[in-house]
Amino acid sequence: MAKPEQDTHAQVxxxxxxxxxxxxxxxxxxxxNAADAEDVVQETFLRVLRHRNKLAxxxxxxVWLVRIAWNLVLDRKRRAKTRPQADDFEDLAxxxxxxxxxxxxxxxxxxxHARILALIDTLPAxxxxxxxLSAVKELSTVEIALVLKTTESTIRSRLYRARHALAALLExxxxxx
Amino acid sequence: MSIHSEIxxxxxxLGSVEPPSGLERRxxxxxxxxxxxxxxxxxxxxxxxxVAAGVALSAVALNPALRNLVLHHHTAAQNMPVAxxxxxxxxxxxxxxxxxxxxxxxxxxxxxxxxxxxxxGRSRSGRGVLPNGAPTPLPRGVAAPHTPLPATGVxxxxxxxx
Numbered sequence: 001m002a003k004p005e006q007d008t009h010a011q012v013x014x015x016x017x018x019x020x021x022x023x024x025x026x027x028x029x030x031x032x033n034a035a036d037a038e039d040v041v042q043e044t045f046l047r048v049l050r051h052r053n054k055l056a057x058x059x060x061x062x063v064w065l066v067r068i069a070w071n072l073v074l075d076r077k078r079r080a081k082t083r084p085q086a087d088d089f090e091d092l093a094x095x096x097x098x099x100x101x102x103x104x105x106x107x108x109x110x111x112x113h114a115r116i117l118a119l120i121d122t123l124p125a126x127x128x129x130x131x132x133l134s135a136v137k138e139l140s141t142v143e144i145a146l147v148l149k150t151t152e153s154t155i156r157s158r159l160y161r162a163r164h165a166l167a168a169l170l171e172x173x174x175x176x177x
Numbered sequence: 178m179s180i181h182s183e184i185x186x187x188x189x190x191l192g193s194v195e196p197p198s199g200l201e202r203r204x205x206x207x208x209x210x211x212x213x214x215x216x217x218x219x220x221x222x223x224x225x226x227x228v229a230a231g232v233a234l235s236a237v238a239l240n241p242a243l244r245n246l247v248l249h250h251h252t253a254a255q256n257m258p259v260a261x262x263x264x265x266x267x268x269x270x271x272x273x274x275x276x277x278x279x280x281x282x283x284x285x286x287x288x289x290x291x292x293x294x295x296x297x298g299r300s301r302s303g304r305g306v307l308p309n310g311a312p313t314p315l316p317r318g319v320a321a322p323h324t325p326l327p328a329t330g331v332x333x334x335x336x337x338x339x
Contacts, residue, residue: 009208016204024196034197041200042207049208116187135192167180174180 008052015061016045022062022138023069029132030073032117040076044069063146066139070147074129119169127162130155 020041027040047068048055058064120128133144141159145152237244 012208013205016201016208020201020204021196024200025192025194028194029191038197038200038203041196042204045204045208112183113187113190116184117191131188132191135188137189137192163181163184166184170180170183 008055011055012045012049012052015048015065019062019065022136023065025136025138026066026069026133027073029135030077036076037073040069040073043072047072060143060146062138063143066133066143067147070133115173116166116170119166119173122169123162123165127158127165130158131162131166134159 023041023044024037027037028034031037031040044065048065120131123131129148130144133139133147134141139147141152141155145155148155
């Protein structure tokens with residue numbers, strides 16, 4: 001009697017091993033906070049365990065898991081909207097890989113990245129979401145379309161609009177400074 | 178560096194963030210806790226509730242006083258008129274405000290007769306009750322003679338020895 005239960009648990013453990021990093025990146029792209037991103041990953045797999053009877057019906061585990069994590073992280077973001085965002089450049093510099101830059105250059109680069117990320121947050125929700133999901137290197141345009149339940153061409157057009165809007169904002173900021 | 182390459186670089190870095198070490202282990206650990214917690218704590222809680230309910234039901238079933246209290250006292254208390262309380266009738270239709278909330282009737286309202294105690298030899302307070310017309314019970318204890326004792330010349334009070 002316990003064998004199917006053990007099999008399911010082994011299957012979930014295998015999913016954790018394979019997709020934790022991807023889910024962490026998806027969550028981090030929105031939260032920008034390591035602890036929150038890890039919480040989202042854990043919550044995602046708890047949901048999987050809760051709905052383990054559906055595992056056999058899933059065709060694409062990556063898309064299914066990313067969709068769960070994406071909904072969770074957006075929900076979390078919505079609930080924490082009143083919380084002020086911390087501009088912790090040092091933390092960003094530590095977390096974002098910066099190659100062989102010097103400490104000073106690393107902080108300047110981190111500040112610049114933080115500014116771009118802050119501008120991304122000002123974009124319209126649909127464009128912002130596509131841009132953030134496109135940053136996750138494991139996800140293709142087709143997979144992003146499946147996660148957001150839309151077509152690939154829609155994703156491409158939103159991505160184009162998002163990048164141009166962001167570039168315009170950055171140019172505007174550069175002329176103002 | 179152009180703006181587009183800056184955007185690309187930021188997104189590339191954001192999308193290639195490395196998770197903290199031991200993430201998979203912590204996730205697997207968290208997945209094991211709710212399963213154990215559910216199986217043990219839920220069974221314990223359900224069995225504790227069942228035992229408590231069984232004890233309460235058997236106590237009510239076996240103890241006549243408790244049974245009376247549960248089955249009769251509540252309904253009797255609801256039906257009995259409260260002594261001394263003013264009788265309030267429903268407010269007249271169309272009234273509003275504090276003054277019209279309670280309507281006191283002009284004429285006295287006839288009071289219903291007090292319900293007769295139909296218990297057998299026991300009042301609500303638990304004391305013994307004699308039925309009407311029954312002979313007065315004999316006094317308890319040692320019977321004392323009605324005639325006074327003859328005087329012996331010695332005071333019966335202990336203080337007289339002083």
